[in-house]
Amino acid sequence: MSVIRCFLLLVSSVAVLTGCARKNSAASDSNRRPITIAIAGDIDSFNPLFAEDVTAGEINDLLFPGLVGSSFDTSKGMLIYTPLLARSWEFKAEHCDLLFHLRSGAMWSDGQPVSARDVQFSYELYGDPEVGSVRQGSVSGLRGWQGKPDITRSVEILDDTTVVFHFEMASPSQLFDAGLPILPAHVLAAIPRKELRTHEINRSPVVSGPFRLERWTPLEGVILASNPSSTLPFPARASSLVFRVVPEYRTRVSQLAAGEVDVVADIRPEDAGTVSASAVRLVATPGRDYDFLGWNNIDPALFQKSGGKTVRPHPLFGSAPVRRALTMAIDRASIVKSYLGSYGHEATGGISPLFKWAYNDTLKPLPFDRAGAAALLEQEGWRDSDGDGILEKNGKRFSFSLKVSAGNALRNAVATAVQQQLHDVKVEMTIEQVERGTFWDNLTARRYDAWLAGFSVPLQMKLDDLWGSDLAKYPFNVTGFRNARVDSILAASRRLQNETDGASLWKQFQDILSEEQPCTFLFWIDSITGVSTRVRGTSIGILGTTHEAWNWSLENQARDRLAQAR
């Protein structure tokens, strides 16, 4: 038999073998396949102390429940806390102490009971600088002793099922801060704290949540299996959840449309029509993400040269009227209409309309007014004296480079539109795409003059990181905006008992931002998630894609349960 025949026989055998396997299983594939979620990147850690990535955070929430769960009340625009490991709680000592009664019967996956010691130990780890947890900030509100943090005192064990958190002062974030994932003390206490970040226990964790980690392969994905011993709140209804790493956005979308995966988050508005035409429903959540044109309020060269000590206004963007003029020169409404359609909303400030109690709905966006913008610039001394079509002041041309993170098609398109509109008011702007890592590195170091970027606002109304004037402390205040009134609002909001008591403060805050225009707020983007119609019980929304995924089930599983119940 010739080598060619051998080869043809081999190829045809593989095709027949695999083809048969495919045909035999094709009909039942979609029914038998576990719920599959396509994710863009890998999981950085299965330990909540170190998990920074959003998906990793969501997965860790399913493995390590906290004292309280949460849901988002869309009518009020605020977080509502629900019992989880704690069956109830009460505030004491004028809202400085928070007492939790733990539910009995909660077990770790190795059979050990979950106790108050686990709560205290977890917070010890979160607060220990040697551990270096990314959630260390959440323990900063706990009471210290003799000027030093002391978690063994501030998270006090009264008995096995009662624990009390002592805070420095009343604050609206107490329940949020007390809701961090709880870790198994009996497992982690034996590991030197310095080694916790990379210890192998993080790849085979002992958990108490509705799921347990069944398999993790770098670059491939994660499989979570239902944890039969969980009472927090109960073993997951779906036997397993598969998180599959699919780095390419286009591939994720086409696989969702083809029924190869069940859930894909962050679908772009331009693909919404295509995806919803198949057996997929779209869940659009009003966004916490906004895109903005950043104007460096401070002189980056001087700031860098002095090691952050000298702060002077930026030669182009240092004046609020100039920044207002730039905003007025940009037709934000048409940008939203062209690029986002019904999945975006023009932004006026740094608070999402989602947070209804805090959002200033009386505030209107600055108008798109080219003539008004030109007049404002002229008032500020910017004139086209030499007739070259570009404004000048004291010999300096109004010309700058806008930095955009490479690979974001929407931002590149928006940048091009902005370039044309600024040209119409004789402002010269070039666009420079920068590799993503370099872009964020330079941005947080405040090295750029102008940029187009996007930020996400936190669930808790804590905006110090984005707007606090202490530039050394808050690297994400990338515009270098400094305002004493804003600082006092941020400080006052931290001392309130109820978050909603700060509504008027936050409305003032938005007024100030609108007046000062530290940046040009462009739009809020809805978060669009595609979900296969065969998946039931999802509560996808502002709290994440897999929020309360223990309720998820497949269509046929839900039918089976109903039949059993009957």
Added chain:
Amino acid sequence: MPRPGRSLPAFLLGRTLQAVPLLVGLLTLVFFLSRLLPGDAGTLFLSPTVSPEAAERLRVQFGLDRPVPVQYILWIRALLEGNLGLSFSFNAPVREILARVFPNTIILAIPALFLEMLLAVGLVAVAKRHPGSTIDRLLSRGTLVVYALPTFWLGFILVMVFSYWLGVFPSAYMWSAGSEGSSPVDLVRHLVLPSLTLAIPGAAGLARYLASTVGDVEKEEYVLAGTSMGLTHWTVFRRYILKNSMAPFISFMGTEIGGLLAGALVTETLFAWPGMGRLAVMAIFARDYPLVLGCTLLAGVVVIVGNLMADILQAILDPRVRLE
């Protein structure tokens, strides 16, 4: 090639020692080149939510507070102790990440290597059956075109035809959801397109090389004797021509291991195959220096060992090699 009179162990030792400076040079180059990338690993790796005190401790723990040359010396010292460092991206030892990912590349590369050999031998056998014919000319020119094809383009075409149009093979991944690690048939289905993508250009190159060697061998008198004895074309090809063309063929295969690893970079990305190629790309974008170096080290070792094995096999198959 070993010098006359040198034993095989001495030859092996010599080649291994030659490989050490090569590997050290490669790692040194990659270490310093990766540090030239814009952006600081510390700021990318350490979350802004970590307190400055904790951030400083972590910088010290990961050695990021030291000057780059000192980091290099510390890394080499750790390497000699078998410690490849810690991956920033996975918060896990690099050794463990490589151990989880490297087998996936082997699973892809070995069938690709066999397919490459099989295709090359098959093509040459067909061409030499009808020397000077249209098929021979077509194969000769066709292999040149195929050899020059970009891997991503070939992979894309294979996906279009076999996955989207015919629906025979899956377009991506190593396993179907729910079959992870449990169904060999499922794995074979997922292997077909990426291994063909890797094998086809290599096979074309190999076929051209083999055809040239076969062309020389078939002029030998013992081949003519075999033909004149009435042996069939295939018997002559298999017994006399192919066997005597194997030594340079094996040498070429040794270098091809490096080609396969390079090709895997694109192929694994295209087919979402969780192997070393994708890992290296991810590590570079994440500025995960320890992981970049770990991938480089492993790839370097594989290429050097591949070449070494090819030399040994060649020496075993053709004793004249050691006498020359």
